Amino acid sequence: MHNVVVPEPRRRPARRPTINDVAAAAGVSRGTVSRVLNGGRDVSDAAQEAVEKAMRKTGYVVNQHARSLVTQRSQSVAFILSEPQDRLFEDPNFNVLLHGCTQALAKHDITLLLTLASSLEDRKRLGRYLTGGHVDGALLVSTHSGNPLIPELLSRGLPVVACGKPLGYERQAAYVAADDRDGARQMVEYLRSTGRRRIATITGPLDTPGGIERLAGYREALGDSDPALIAHGDYTRAGGEAAMRRLLSQTPDLDAVFVASDLMAAGAITVLQLAGKRIPEDVAVGGFDDSQVALTTQPPLTTVRQSYPRISAEMVRLLLSLIDGESPAAVIVPTELVVRESA
Amino acid sequence: MHNVVVPEPRRRPARRPTINDVAAAAGVSRGTVSRVLNGGRDVSDAAQEAVEKAMRKTGYVVNQHARSLVTQRSQSVAFILSEPQDRLFEDPNFNVLLHGCTQALAKHDITLLLTLASSLEDRKRLGRYLTGGHVDGALLVSTHSGNPLIPELLSRGLPVVACGKPLGYERQAAYVAADDRDGARQMVEYLRSTGRRRIATITGPLDTPGGIERLAGYREALGDSDPALIAHGDYTRAGGEAAMRRLLSQTPDLDAVFVASDLMAAGAITVLQLAGKRIPEDVAVGGFDDSQVALTTQPPLTTVRQSYPRISAEMVRLLLSLIDGESPAAVIVPTELVVRESA
DNA sequence: CCGCTTACCGTGAACGTTCCCAGAATCAGT
DNA sequence: ACTGATTCTGGGAACGTTCACGGTAAGCGG
Structure with missing residues (x-):
């Protein structure tokens, strides 16, 4: 290293005070101290006061491991990020979700632990960690299917x-998801209500819940439609552009397109404008997510919003009920059409 | 809620298998199983195998709380974010740091827990959590001074x-920081070596280590300079713009400016160009951080880079040594001049 | 064949809590 | 004064590990 300064040595305290030390200092028994610690029921004012004073004096902090060992509760839950997480962190919606969960859990005095697991090795260690009793439960944001952590945790x-439908485990894992299908349906019906007749769609990858459900909603609103009106994307801007180009060449007379994500929609808009189409006059464009980009497109994007605060609240509620021994459930939170200028 | 589907009920396993169950199943004693668990020294091949088989059969996972209770180790450390974290998550450098720490800790089979504490209430709960023995140590990214968690954790x-000099606790807390002062010095000396003679600076807030140290490096390289060459910013783009305007009006003949962050430098460049200055011909601009924006400015920004992988590695090394009982140290990692077109 | 070393194994104690139960003390009602 | 209820307290047991210690058996040199 370049330079090392060694400040004055710090000695670690010899031994942490235990509940017995507090009891001795307060002149009461272990049991009484424990009662004070856990709500103070059935303890006289005098004892209560003596114990509190003794705790301050000794600098006592409860040993969570000892407590957890007997209560079988750790008062903490994990928030698992098992994807290569770089993209997620940049997503402001993700921040809202995370923050919402932290807050909701805080109300129950539960700490949220964010754990990362990108590599397989990480995932193994994390599996051990989680099933070793360190946490009471886990919140999982699983965008892709086939996350190997799910079956492991479930079997333990x-x-x-899960946040978003955990494909392959819908029946066993509890989850909360936005009503993708209904959101898509709302959007397409809105497009129809404004007189559009050739409504195309760019889907997400069909191995993701959003890909499947949003397409289903599109179909639901339209009945069976011309297959030439459907193109598949991959949730990236470039993918949206490519899909839009395919649609334009397949079906030049389309007058609206419902795109399964805002980012792809932004790509689609670029391609449409390059092709000389005016938005929304010639082609109406609808997105999905109501993310940042929806506001930066030209014109601003009509899209579908999912309420992240709501989702996080429901996730926590569901998790706590699971911890209490209830059986898993799936919660679908509503989505909402946000009309801007693009449609 | 909008819709609830209840999949088939899942019953929680009656009781987790303990080390005794494994011992019984393997026909050996508790002690032997424990030995297998902890490296397998002094255990015969036959016993080893029997135990491993029994563990698979019973689905045994060690109870971390029980283990931690006796070893006084939890094999996990906290990564504490106590600022309103929204800004941090968006910083790609932060991701590098986080990832680096995770990896370095993984080598020692230690799990990294990311904990958020924005509100005061959060911070309290976090304090309890951390000092309750849940973690063996903590990594702290403290951008501002006066973080109340530092003294609390220290006293326990x-x-x-800490990442970055923890102002007010430099002597007591271990930290690793980039060599801000030297980086600034390098930059200013480089500017001088290209013939610049009226070198101004825009500093960061003077209650942050970066603000103080980078200014110190500037002074070190220049000897005492004209106070009219110094303006203070707040690390934001707007702050950089404002400071640059002040400098231009105070000192219209400046021919270079060292800006204490890339973002502020980007703001400064805008103002300079609006004022009709060519960069670098009329005014050379140097930044600090080598962040994303350094590549997007016009022209690309000459700046100072700090090695985040290096910083994370040193942080982990330092923390582990502290956990082993060594006394705290400060590590300063070198910074490096990155020359691009702006100077 | 004896004793010493080595490899392996079992057991009791400890870690610091909570929980439960039994008992003491107080009090009110008869 | 006796009973019964109520409030408070103390202490044993348990949670699931690790660790130090002691013991047994086998191997080996003399």
């Missing part, structure tokens, strides 16, 4: 709530 | 390593 009986 | 004897 660890309460797990 | 919890090993803490």
